[in-house]
Amino acid sequence: MAATKARKGTQAVACLNSAAAALLGISAPAVAGPPLNLQTDIEYVRYEEEGGKRMTVDGPRISIRAPHGEEAAFTLNLSHESVSGASPAVVTFSSGNKPNITLSGASIQETQNHVDGTYTLYDGDRSWSMGLGHAKENDYRSRFGSLSVARSIDQGNTELTAGIGFSSDDIQSTNDPSLNEKRNTSELSIGASRTISPTRLLQTTLLNRHGRGYFNDPYKNTFCIGCGSVFLPDLRPGERNEWLLTSRLRNHFPESRTTLKAEYRFYHDDWGVNAHTLDLGWIVESGTPWNIEAGVRYHTQSEADFFVGSYTEASRVNQGETVSSDYRLSSYGTLSSLMRLSRKMSDASTLDFNMEHIRQDPSLHFGSTGSLFESMDAWLLSVNLKQEF
């Protein structure tokens, strides 16, 4: 009895110490060390909305992780995507009628290229990482970087991390060659990972992101018939302050050879958007080279303060005031179901087939029907090969 009490007391102290360390931002998760061998992760992705009638995205993604000596590692990520299709361009409001959505037609054709690299130095129970990257689209360019530090404490049972990031973006428009705007963003994060038991891990991360500059979507407009036939280009605040709190749980059940993956994210920004996202996955080891994962993801968000979703709202907006009818700023819910078939090809390689169905719908908004104009279905399909050399 006394021993049990003493053990519980020790656990409580460890618990409080870890929580206090996390609160103080002393820093985050376990420092695993560099990989022993070269690792590659290659995936081909296809994404299509409404059976290909809206946006379609195709392309490869490649990640390479290599050791550099015994105390450093380098990671390189590359992606190339071809984007084509149509997107909502103008939302027209007329008194008493439902909003009329005009698509851009099959006019969007572009490529998106992304490259980033991270160099990590390991020193006992600590590591330091520095990352740089570049992303390019027809009408957009981003240069970004990050610095992070990780420290492992409590015999490797707790990892603390802290990081900063920045990006500098140039925004242009194929509809308006004179448009050339900038946006700068900075990011600060702290996190903690904890080995709860030999079969359970938990991680919590808090992130603040602050952006300043051009946030408008130059391809979207709002039109109000009956209130002076006002034509309103998308106009958003020049600043955005975002908070994200993310918790991840991994729990393995040895008896059934299954693993639960759970992630919850709370989001808040000063545009009035609050969102909750729950992502669950259940992995079953069959005892053969084939494994299966089934999952579900639910997301619900409130609308931005300046979102216009009805004739009444549109008629109140004056020229020069912030306004947007971008569906992504409306209130709605997203429900996704996913399936992954995983085949172990050898001790060093795994082949995955991923299928994910995504449905956005105003009726999926938590608590009440949202302001999203119309529902949308999409598929995300991919084939992935992981190899260690």
Added chain:
Amino acid sequence: MSSKHYYRGVLILILSIGITGCGPGAKPWERGYLAKPAMSLQQSSTHAGARQKVYSSRESVRGSASVGGGGCGCN
């Protein structure tokens, strides 16, 4: 932030940090299950990147990966 959302956020933060800090941990010889790929907390795989790109393009929320490179967010 409305007071309702503020207090909810603070409550979630305190609970998350508290729970993260608890538990007896694992001894070095008890880490076999923790080394399984399914137990990884890393979000760095190509598929995680693809999912994040899709959802950040279709929702108002951009995830907690490193800043930048998320795209214009247009269309």
